[in-house]
Amino acid sequence: MKFVVIGINGAIGQRFAQKALATGHHVIGYARGEKSDHISHPNLTYVYGDLRDLQMLERLVVEADIIVSTLGPKLKSKRSDKTTPIANAHHAILKLMHVHGKKRLITIGTPSASSPSDPNTWFFKMDHWIAKHFMPQAFLEMKQLSHVLHHSNLDWTLIRFGRLTDQETSDYTLASGSEAMKDRVSRDGVAQALLDVSLQDTHLKNSPIVFTP
Template sequence: MNVTVFGATGAIGRLLVQLILDDGHQVTALVRSPDKLAFTHPRLTIVTGQLSDRDAIQQAVTGANAVISALGPSLKRSATGTQLADGTRTVVDVMREQKVSRLIGLATPSLADPRDKPHWKHKVLPVMARLMFPDALAELKGMTEAVTSSDLDYTIARITNPTNKPATGRIRSGFLGHDKVGSAMSRADIAAFLVSQLTDTRYQRAMPAISN
């Protein structure tokens, strides 16, 4: 399988690329700074560019069977703009042009899935995000809407509290108010869940919440 990865130099993205390669797939990663990826591999192709560079996105997506995005907004209060939301819209447009339908990405329970039942996270997390990280929340909403309003075959995993603990292999997933999903989750297990969605069809066009 040929998998295109966005956000490959982030904490989750680096783990994600390694897991995909370990599974024997080909990876194409769009990165601004190749040195930040910190490793090379014969099945890894690096495209240097930014999300504002449509040509670079086209180069990265061409020939892909699936796209995984580990992109997430900055939590710095000084961060402004809609670079990630705009870039995600471009990714979606290019995927449709290239007839690549499978997109796997990340969000948080600040955004609800229609399958959720009423839950405290729906009330508390959006309020906290608006107060503490308003620009990040706006970016996250824009990124998610770009995907969910498209006709792509998407899975967006909602995470609450990523940690740097070792992988446990214990992953809970489901919808708030229905399933027993907690908050904390190691980044290694988040990456493993995203990779598993390359072949798992349970959450097509859905936004499951996940945790350890």
């Protein structure tokens, strides 16, 4: 399997790439900014660029069997910032996937990226309230990402989580609706969930919550 990993130099992106490579898959990793190859492997290729570069995104889409995005929103930004670069990039990627006959996209987000199956519980209420009042740009980004995904007919999965930890465990639970009651998960657990979901082809057009059991 050939994965294109958008955001490979982030903590979750690196962990996902290492897990995919360790199980015999090929990885093309996209990263923003200056060149800094954090992982070295014969089955790994790095691509550096700008998410607004549609030609670059198209080259990545053409090469991919499965696209995995580990991009996260800016947690610190001006309240006047209404930009949604991650949602915009997902919109462009989904359009290119449709053009080139690609079907599978797995991405990450927070509970602020609402799903129709979300219950009216404290878990979701608290997340939305905190994000809306203290991280408005990230909240807007997640709302727009949810909108983009739910208006696509491709096989996407949005894996959502609350607070990330550096706990050294790959154990995780995926749940939807009222079963999603825990908000802590290790970065390693998120990476493992991304890999398992992509290979098992589960949770299509769904937005489960991942947490450490």
